[in-house]
Amino acid sequence: MLKPIYRGGLLLPECQLWFDPRKRKPFAVISHAHGDHVANHDCYLATPETIALIRVRNGNAMADRGRALSYGEVYVGKGYRLSFYPAGHVLGSAMAYLETDAGETFLYTGDFKTRQGLAAEAIDVPQADTLVMETTFGRAEYVFPSFEETCARIHDFCDRALAAGSTPVLLAYSLGKAQEVLKILELRPQALMVHKAIAPLNQVYSAYGVVMPDTRPLDFLNMRDCIVVMPPAVLKKMPRKDCLVAMVSGWGMDGSAKYRYGVDEVLPLSDHADFPDLLQFVDQVAPKTVYATHGYEQAFAATLRGRGYTAWSLAQNDQLELNL
Structure with a gap:
């Protein structure tokens, strides 16, 4: 049985294969373009969409070292065959599926979302003997509202702000969340104003078939009657x-979230799976062994x-239950 570490x-x-290592490696698999999954490797496999996003965020030199592997294509390595399945997280995000020469199968999710959104490919779930999965929201209290309800809350927030003569400002990470929010807002009559980190990523989305709405550059002096979408780090610079x-x-499910973030409201839209979706995902994969990583990995493995x-946290610091 394959045993990851x-x-x-x-x-x-x-x-001898690395997935999303934090430090530079001679060869690695990059599941998607978020910074905590990307490093300056000598060579790496990623989807064409991920490489295009890396080109915008990390520059041409790093993008040029990427080897594009589209969904459904097969990379043949030493003793294994690797293919990518859509992960539903952000544009181009991929789960890596391996089949070894010995016939064992393995699935590494990276970050993933099972619910269909507006700005990422729908997830496609294969079955595998060994599953390594992220468990960001791996506790029972994390049950997100329906997508329709969350969209309604986003529109209601904007309506309330505009009715009060205020500018609605939505803090969303520049890659993935910002595009999802903009797609939710695209039919509104107000102009959409975005930070400079978001606009070039929107162009990549549009180039790969997720057509983004027109936006204006963020201008703190001329935000009136606009809806602003910007990364959370910019808030401290904004009047x-x-x-x-x-x-x-998604952390908006925590009652203290708005105080932690220092905002007026937290809207629980996530590009990760919630607890019920994590459980359903495991049932779909039907693995013999599961390794949980990131977030509430010990709690989810125990569940x-x-x-x-047969389930363990990848850190292997589980506390075993005694059936007395």
Whole structure:
């Protein structure tokens, strides 16, 4: 049975293959273009969409070292075959599926979302013997509202701010969340104003078939009657007068979230799976062994063991349950 280990990224020793390592490697797999999954490797596999996003965020030199592997194509390595499945997280995000020469199968999710959104490919879930999965929201209290309800809350927030003569400001990470928010808002009559980190990523989305709405460059002096979408880090530079600010995050399920973020409201839209979706995902993959990583990995692994799965946190610091 394939047994992965964590060393600042996932290593599959049997294949000498790294997935999303934090430090530079001679060869690695990059699941998607978020900064915590990208490093300046000598060579790496990623989807064409991810490489295009890396080109915008990290420059041509790094993008040129990427080897594009589209969904459904097969990369043949030493003793294994690797293919990508859509992860539903952000544009181009991929789950890596391996089949070894010995016939064992392995799935590494990276970050993923099972619910269909507006700005990422729909997830496609294969079955595998060994599953390594992220568990960001791996506790039972994380049950997100329906997508329709969350969209309604975003529109209601904007309506309330505008009716009060304020500018609605939505804090959303520049890659993935910002594009999802803009697609939700695209039919509104107000002009959409975005930070300079978002606009070039929108162009990549449009180039790969996710057509983005027209936007204006962010201008703190001329925000009136606009809806502003910008990364959370920009908030400290923005004058707060005549603005109503909402953070867009799955952590909005926590009652203290708005105080932690220092905003007026937190809207619970996430590009990760919630707890019920994580459980359903495992059932779809039907693995023999599960390794949970990131977020509530110990708690989620324990939940899976209670459901009859062989499951561990990737850090292997689990506390075993005693059936007395």
